[in-house]
Amino acid sequence: MTTAQQRQQQQRDWFQQLLTRSDVSPDSNMAWLYRLRDDAKRAIKTLPTLGSKQEAWRYNRVNDIFDINFDSSSDFDNDIIEPDINDYLLPAFDSYRLVFINGHCATKLSDIKQLPEGVTLGSVKAGLRSMPEKMIHWFDRNHQHNEYMFTALNNALFNDGVYLHLDRSVHLDRPVEVIYLNNNHSQSAQYAGSMIQTRTIISLDVGASATLVERFINGSGTGNNETYFYNNVSEISLADDAELNHCRVQDESRQAYHLSSLYVTQKKHSAYHSSNLAFGGAWARTEYKVDFRAEAAICDLNGLYAVDNQQLIDFHLDVQHRAESCRSREHFKGILYGKGRAVFDGRILVDKQAQFSDAALINDNLLLVADAEIDTKPQLEIYADNVKCSHGTTVGKLDQQQMFYLRSRGIAENEARKILCQGYAAEIIDDIALPELQKHVAEKLMHALNKNDPGAGGHDGY
Amino acid sequence: MSSTPKNVQSSVDDLIKASYQHGFVTPIESDTLPVGLDENVIRSISARKNEPEWVLNWRLKAYQRWLTMEDPEWAHVKHPDIDFQAISYYSAPRKKPGLASLDEVDPALLDAYNKLGIPLQEQQALAGVAVDAVFDSVSVATTFREKLSEAGVIFCSLSEAIQQYPELVKKYMGSVVPYTDNFYACLNAAVFTDGTFVYVPEGVRCPMELSTYFRINEANTGQFERTLIIAEAGSYVSYLEGCTAPTRDENQLHAAVVELIAMDDAAIKYSTVQNWYPGDEQGRGGIYNFVTKRGICLGKRSHISWTQVETGSAITWKYPSCILSGDDSVGEFYSVAVTRGRQQADTGTKMLHLGRNTSSTIVSKGISAGEGQNTYRGLVRMSKRAEGARNHTQCDSLLLGDKCGAHTFPYIEVMNPNAEVEHEATTSKISDDQLFYCRQRGLSEEDAVSMIVNGFCKEVFKELPMEFAVEAQKLLSITLEGAVG
Numbered sequence: 001m002t003t004a005q006q007r008q009q010q011q012r013d014w015f016q017q018l019l020t021r022s023d024v025s026p027d028s029n030m031a032w033l034y035r036l037r038d039d040a041k042r043a044i045k046t047l048p049t050l051g052s053k054q055e056a057w058r059y060n061r062v063n064d065i066f067d068i069n070f071d072s073s074s075d076f077d078n079d080i081i082e083p084d085i086n087d088y089l090l091p092a093f094d095s096y097r098l099v100f101i102n103g104h105c106a107t108k109l110s111d112i113k114q115l116p117e118g119v120t121l122g123s124v125k126a127g128l129r130s131m132p133e134k135m136i137h138w139f140d141r142n143h144q145h146n147e148y149m150f151t152a153l154n155n156a157l158f159n160d161g162v163y164l165h166l167d168r169s170v171h172l173d174r175p176v177e178v179i180y181l182n183n184n185h186s187q188s189a190q191y192a193g194s195m196i197q198t199r200t201i202i203s204l205d206v207g208a209s210a211t212l213v214e215r216f217i218n219g220s221g222t223g224n225n226e227t228y229f230y231n232n233v234s235e236i237s238l239a240d241d242a243e244l245n246h247c248r249v250q251d252e253s254r255q256a257y258h259l260s261s262l263y264v265t266q267k268k269h270s271a272y273h274s275s276n277l278a279f280g281g282a283w284a285r286t287e288y289k290v291d292f293r294a295e296a297a298i299c300d301l302n303g304l305y306a307v308d309n310q311q312l313i314d315f316h317l318d319v320q321h322r323a324e325s326c327r328s329r330e331h332f333k334g335i336l337y338g339k340g341r342a343v344f345d346g347r348i349l350v351d352k353q354a355q356f357s358d359a360a361l362i363n364d365n366l367l368l369v370a371d372a373e374i375d376t377k378p379q380l381e382i383y384a385d386n387v388k389c390s391h392g393t394t395v396g397k398l399d400q401q402q403m404f405y406l407r408s409r410g411i412a413e414n415e416a417r418k419i420l421c422q423g424y425a426a427e428i429i430d431d432i433a434l435p436e437l438q439k440h441v442a443e444k445l446m447h448a449l450n451k452n453d454p455g456a457g458g459h460d461g462y
Numbered sequence: 463m464s465s466t467p468k469n470v471q472s473s474v475d476d477l478i479k480a481s482y483q484h485g486f487v488t489p490i491e492s493d494t495l496p497v498g499l500d501e502n503v504i505r506s507i508s509a510r511k512n513e514p515e516w517v518l519n520w521r522l523k524a525y526q527r528w529l530t531m532e533d534p535e536w537a538h539v540k541h542p543d544i545d546f547q548a549i550s551y552y553s554a555p556r557k558k559p560g561l562a563s564l565d566e567v568d569p570a571l572l573d574a575y576n577k578l579g580i581p582l583q584e585q586q587a588l589a590g591v592a593v594d595a596v597f598d599s600v601s602v603a604t605t606f607r608e609k610l611s612e613a614g615v616i617f618c619s620l621s622e623a624i625q626q627y628p629e630l631v632k633k634y635m636g637s638v639v640p641y642t643d644n645f646y647a648c649l650n651a652a653v654f655t656d657g658t659f660v661y662v663p664e665g666v667r668c669p670m671e672l673s674t675y676f677r678i679n680e681a682n683t684g685q686f687e688r689t690l691i692i693a694e695a696g697s698y699v700s701y702l703e704g705c706t707a708p709t710r711d712e713n714q715l716h717a718a719v720v721e722l723i724a725m726d727d728a729a730i731k732y733s734t735v736q737n738w739y740p741g742d743e744q745g746r747g748g749i750y751n752f753v754t755k756r757g758i759c760l761g762k763r764s765h766i767s768w769t770q771v772e773t774g775s776a777i778t779w780k781y782p783s784c785i786l787s788g789d790d791s792v793g794e795f796y797s798v799a800v801t802r803g804r805q806q807a808d809t810g811t812k813m814l815h816l817g818r819n820t821s822s823t824i825v826s827k828g829i830s831a832g833e834g835q836n837t838y839r840g841l842v843r844m845s846k847r848a849e850g851a852r853n854h855t856q857c858d859s860l861l862l863g864d865k866c867g868a869h870t871f872p873y874i875e876v877m878n879p880n881a882e883v884e885h886e887a888t889t890s891k892i893s894d895d896q897l898f899y900c901r902q903r904g905l906s907e908e909d910a911v912s913m914i915v916n917g918f919c920k921e922v923f924k925e926l927p928m929e930f931a932v933e934a935q936k937l938l939s940i941t942l943e944g945a946v947g
Contacts, residue, residue: 055536059875336879352864367879370846378885380870385861385891393885395844395876 007063008049014066015044015153018195022072022157030128032136036145040155043146050149059343059375060285060314065257070229071191074104074159083221085109088179093436095177096121101219102185103196103230104160118167118208121176124199125160138163138201139235151261154197154233161199161232166208166242175211175245175434181219182252184226193227193255200234204242204270211245211433218253218280227282229257236262238270240294245273245433249441252280254311261287266326268294275432276303276332277441278313279448285314285343292319292326292354301330304428304441306448307372308338317346317361321354321387330361333428335421336372337449347379348389355384361391366398366424368417418449495552501525504652507552511621511655514628524641524651531645537808538837538869539777541750549715551653551686613669615699616661620688623659630661634692638721638758638785646717647754650686654719657687662697662728671927673702689720693728695761700731702930714739715750716775722757724764726788730757731767733930734782737937738774745804745833748776755782756812759791759820767794769925771934772807773941781839783812786820786851793822796922798934800941801834801866810840810872815848815881824855827919830866837869844881851878857887860918862911912939 019041048054050062085099098121099109105123112121120134127135146152162178178200186194204210220226230252238244252258258281264272278284290299305313319328334342348359365374378391398420406416425445432438495503504525508518533544610617616627623631641651662668693699716738722730732755741748751774757766768782778801784793795811813822828836838857859868870887892914900910916923916935923931 355864365876367876367881370879371877372879373875373877375876376874378870378872378887380859380868380887380889382859382861382869382889383867385864385866387861387889387891389889391870391885391887393872393874393883395874395881395883397879397882 007051007066011049011051011063011066011149012045015149018070018072018153019044019156023074024157024159030132030136032139033128036139037156040146040152043152044149044156047146047149047152056316056345059341061283061312065229065283068192068227069190070193070195071186071188072157072195072197073186074102082106082108083181083219085179088181088215088217088219090436090440093177093434095175095213096172098123098162098176098178100160100162100178100180100198102182102194102228103180103198116170116173118170119172120163120165122163123160124158124163124201127163134165135163135201138165138203147261150231150259151233154199154231154261157195158197158199158233161201163201164203164210164212166204166210168205169207170205171208172210175213177213178215180214180216180230182216182228182230182256183218183220184228193229196228196230198230198232200232200236202234202236202244204238204244206239207241208239209243211247213247213249213434213437215249215251216258216280217251218256220253225253225255227255227257228253230259232260234260234262236264236272238264238266238272238297240268241270242267243271243273247275247432247434247437248277248286249437249444250276250278250280250284250286251444252284254280254282254308256281256284258284259287260285262289264288264290264299266290266292266294266297266299269296271298271300273300273433274302275428276301276315277428277444278303278305278315279444281313282310283312283314285316287316288318290317290319290328292321292323292328295324295326297323297326299326299328301328301332302428302431303332304425304445305332305334305342306445307334307336307340307342308448308451309340311338311340312343313340314343315345319346319348319359321348321350321357321359323354325356325358326354327358328360330363331428332363333425334363334365334374335368335425335445335449336366336374337368337421339369339371341373341375344374344376345379346377346391347381348391350382350384350387350389352383355386357384357387357389359387359389363391363393364424365393365395366421367395368397368421418446421449422446495550497550498547499549499551499653503551507653507655510552511624513621513624516632517624520636520641521652521654524648525653527642528645528648528652531648534645537779538835538839538871539779539806539808541777541806544715544750546649552655609669613666614663615666615668616659617672618659620654620657620659620690623690627659627661630692631659631690634721634723635688635690636721638723638756639719639754644754646752647719650688650717650719650754654686654688657718658689658691660689660691660699660701662693662699664694664725665696666694667697668699671700671702673704685714685716685718687718689718691721691730691732692723693725693730693764695726695728697725698729700733700927702733702735702927704735704737704930704933714748716752718753718755720753720755720782722766724757724759724761724766724791726761727763728761729765729767731927732757732769732782733926734768734770734772735930735934735937736770736772736774736778739776740774740803740805741776743803745776748805749774751775751778751780753780755780756785757783757793758785759788759793759817761791762788762817763790764788765792765794767796767925768811769794769796769922770798770809771922771926771930771937772797772799772809773937775807776805778805778807778809781810781812783814784822785814785816786822786848787816788820789817790819791817792820794925795822795824795826795840796925797826798829798919798922798938799827799836800829800831800938801836802831802941804833806835806837808837808839810838812841813843813853815842815844815851815853817848817851819850820848821852822854824853824857825921826855826857827922828857828859828868829862829915829918830859830868831862833865835867835869837871838887839871839873841873841875842883842885844876844878844883846877848878849880851881853881853883855883855885857885858918859887859889860915861889861891
């Protein structure tokens, strides 16, 4: 066997080991779910293995993951581990709240009472028990199953997650907040960390609107950076005129692996706005697939990533214009303040029939230190002629003139640098729909910039 | 759906139907190897060319390597698998030994050039251009040799250079594009037949624009030339490459390799007008143009500039690149690529910044019409050492018609915080407002389209040497014939 073949085999073994170890029991009472899991397991045997030879993974060093053993059993008791949830709440933030500990819904910490009529919100595990017919309907909305190894793994092994359904014309008065507290709960010393998998299912009926906040947090309690792999698949479907505001704050343990695959399907005149903030993880990747299924839909994807030493943060966006007159905007900004790596890949596809498409993508990157690396790849793939499409990318350091301006007014170098970074990030942060969250994210960024002062370690440039 | 005015659409349709101007076959007896590729073929090519042992060994090493490689599939193009055993790897016009002057060149051959509108003698006299015409694979006429040799410039075919300047060739051939580089470069290293060799000594400014017109003539003949240009410290050379090929039904493979080497303060300007047979309306025939072009700015303050106008070929697949190794060196890439009918182009550049304060500029203009697919694919890499490096990239695509495609795939890798990179890309069509403005001022639809397209390409055309700029505009007009009168 060649080295390449050995690697492929190692990868297949890695996935197989997770399937074998897992205690997610295929429920034979639910034929469709049984089939879904069974298909996924078979797909893992046949899907192409991941590696730098694949275009979508060329900058990602995904192979390193397969050297680490993760424990896919969920052999722990939710009720024993009961963190003080107040440690994790945003001050004065009024929301319908769901808390997940290592991918399992912690009912005691959640608060989803007094939901308005026409709103269904809860844990997937409970939903599968109490209303399997509805769940099958929502699961069926998306056909992107088993797209690649990790989504197949999620299909085979997801145990819990969030579902949110809004009936026709329902407007949710308060945001839905989902807090994921993740840590290493593996009971066995032979594993480096645990494997946590959740599924998120959002479906908004005609004219409905909601705000969803998802926060992925290092939940070790002690603040220790533990190793775990969090693998999420989100399916979001918006009916005609529906609108979803989606904020995702990724603040995982700095030893953690985080993978989110989001599939968004949009109907006529629907609108999807998202803000993606990425701070944590040793390896973190977010994949977006937005599919315009009918005309005049709008999609805004915004993001900010702050990359420290030994971090790899990766965003893959794929917006597919398959219907007329849709508009998409993507704006992602990165600050590399430590010796880490950021990867950005944004594709805009405009199909033949998608005339009058309007798409724009911007990716800006600020490199504050030497030995950081940014690999960015915006892509336009256009098959229709009457369209307006553009993309722009920049990579650079802080503007010397702006630095001079601040320095000449007596502001210390570190402070000046922070002020400029704040200003740079403000464009994304100010776009977050919720002021409480805006504040939280701005603080997170300040904290990160304070902790790693590039000026402190000698002349590294800025 | 599309709001394209009917008359524009019809002119675009005319454009699509405009037939290839240069489709004729010159009946010349030629010395062609039977189809197929194995070691014997390579030995036979080498023997015919009287090559020294080291060249043959290099070819054979490349061939062994090639056998282990796989046909790359990453490009945004579609074509049936190429049968490498169905190609003849050597075709030379049968020549009289010891060709002394132009008078001895086969008149039919000279006539072919005349039909293309590039009369050899006239061009020598009028334009002051030395032409090293490659008819199929072997150089048959090299002119202005004396004037060049006075200046100390060597301008000859690569086979000649191998005989006469083996040290130079041995030192530099394969140093920028090693035979291991990629599938087609490797194939070229094994079977290359001829090409151009240019050597400009230290401090010399080449007294004229050097030019080669390539033609592919023999049916089923892949053309595998290699070009090697070396500019010593403080020298300057401008090289022009232009191509046309007669109509054929079978696909012809063209896998060339171009290597440029620039020492301290040297500048190389490499311009291409590529107008090979693009295939018919159904996408039958046409040239597969899979080329590896790369230059290295070895010296400080050296400068390499690529300018290309790509209107021909069924499939164009090339990425003229610059390795900016010397401090303060400069790389440039200016490109216009036109695809119509069923043409596909996947082209762009790589700018690899290694030295300090290196800078590069990329301007790429893609025009797609009919069912053409046009892709820009480029890489800008700022290595750790590239302090203060700069890059600006501008990619614009123009879509004429609703069946074509325009794609942009830039890769940007930055490892130095003091490097700055900017990339911009836009895709649009000719707006009704622009057309209306021109029409209102009495321009015909065709003239208006022509004017707008020319304006769109202006940034690139102005980088071309005079003679080429004229030809490029002419070529664009011919390509847009029907639409552009």
